[in-house]
Amino acid sequence: MVLFPNAKINIGLNVTEKRNDGFHNIESIFYPVFELYDVLEIVKCEELKFTSTGIEIPGSKKDNLCLKAYQLLKQDFNISPVHIYLLKVIPIGAGLGGGSADAAFTLKGLNDLFDLKLTDEQLISYAQKLGSDCAFFIKNKPVFAFNKGDEFKDIELDLLTFEIKIEYPNIHIGTAEAYAGIHPKEPVKNIKSLIAVAPIENWKETIKNDFEESIFPNHPEIKELKEKMYKNGAVYASMTGSGSAVYGVFERSE
Numbered sequence: 174m175v176l177f178p179n180a181k182i183n184i185g186l187n188v189t190e191k192r193n194d195g196f197h198n199i200e201s202i203f204y205p206v207f208e209l210y211d212v213l214e215i216v217k218c219e220e221l222k223f224t225s226t227g228i229e230i231p232g233s234k235k236d237n238l239c240l241k242a243y244q245l246l247k248q249d250f251n252i253s254p255v256h257i258y259l260l261k262v263i264p265i266g267a268g269l270g271g272g273s274a275d276a277a278f279t280l281k282g283l284n285d286l287f288d289l290k291l292t293d294e295q296l297i298s299y300a301q302k303l304g305s306d307c308a309f310f311i312k313n314k315p316v317f318a319f320n321k322g323d324e325f326k327d328i329e330l331d332l333l334t335f336e337i338k339i340e341y342p343n344i345h346i347g348t349a350e351a352y353a354g355i356h357p358k359e360p361v362k363n364i365k366s367l368i369a370v371a372p373i374e375n376w377k378e379t380i381k382n383d384f385e386e387s388i389f390p391n392h393p394e395i396k397e398l399k400e401k402m403y404k405n406g407a408v409y410a411s412m413t414g415s416g417s418a419v420y421g422v423f424e425r426s427e
């Protein structure tokens with residue numbers, strides 16, 4: 174079975190408060206980007222194996238989110254060993270949710286391969302145990318995310334008439350260190366309501382990613398990348414998640 178775990182971008186991101194469990198509550202729009210994806214193959218085999226090619230993944234193999242997803246389901250279901258092959262394409266430490274997508278797609282893949290008949294809601298609950306971004310990739314549709322960024326409300330947002338260009342400045346930003354640099358605050362206006370009323374041309378003035386304020390001073394090249402997107406004609410540009418990748422939303426040239 175071959176799957177294509179895709180990237181996500183955050184359109185606006187407010188870190189609203191620090192929680193008692195050490196995590197933060199956030200509000201953000203998550204939008205799937207299907208043009209940027211890893212390739213994941215899962216096949217039944219004699220013993221559990223994980224092989225990755227493409228971009229090198231920091232950390233040890235056993236900590237890979239694909240294997241963690243397998244182990245999580247293995248606790249509850251009598252599934253046989255698999256060989257998981259991952260071609261890593263989505264930049265890491267980029268705020269594009271690549272590792273989380275791999276984990277969520279592994280859950281979905283194992284559900285199909287072993288005919289576990291788990292519903293999306295059950296898969297979401299497994300995904301939430303693997304990481305805050307993981308749950309989004311189960312349904313993989315535009316949503317307003319809240320709480321830890323792992324609970325969602327569906328939204329109507331269609332950017333198909335636009336082209337989304339993503340650039341990775343080759344800077345790895347760890348999610349935990351990025352959150353540590355944030356001073357949480359309640360937003361004046363909620364992103365969901367801003368997106369609902371404002372046309373995309375107005376987002377530049379209203380839709381902000383709180384991580385930019387703490388990341389840009391330490392990494393001016395990321396700010397420059399965002400400015401370059403606007404110079405090149407983007408209607409909206411932003412850093413995604415906790416960085417470091419930047420995206421621009423452009424009118425499609427026919």
Ligand SMILES: C[C@](O)(CO)[C@H](O)COP(=O)(O)OP(=O)(O)OC[C@H]1O[C@@H](n2ccc(N)nc2=O)[C@H](O)[C@@H]1O
Nearest residue numbers: 195196197273304305306307321322348349352414415
């Ligand atoms: C920045 C975003 O990408 C926005 O979508 C996500 O909030 C990050 O989600 P993620 O990479 O799945 O993060 P996790 O693996 O759950 O957590 C990594 C670390 O980031 C911090 N973290 C993460 C999510 C959150 N809502 N509050 C946090 O404070 C915690 O220190 C945590 O130990």
Ligand SMILES: Nc1ncnc2c1ncn2[C@@H]1O[C@H](COP(=O)(O)OP(=O)(O)OP(=O)(O)O)[C@@H](O)[C@H]1O
Nearest residue numbers: 231232237238265266267268269270272275347348
């Ligand atoms: N399949 C995987 N792909 C990428 N990273 C993985 C994977 N499995 C485990 N990891 C670990 O996760 C870390 C990357 O997570 P991190 O949150 O810093 O960056 P990210 O890819 O931008 O994700 P996010 O958008 O969720 O913040 C890597 O350093 C690596 O150790």
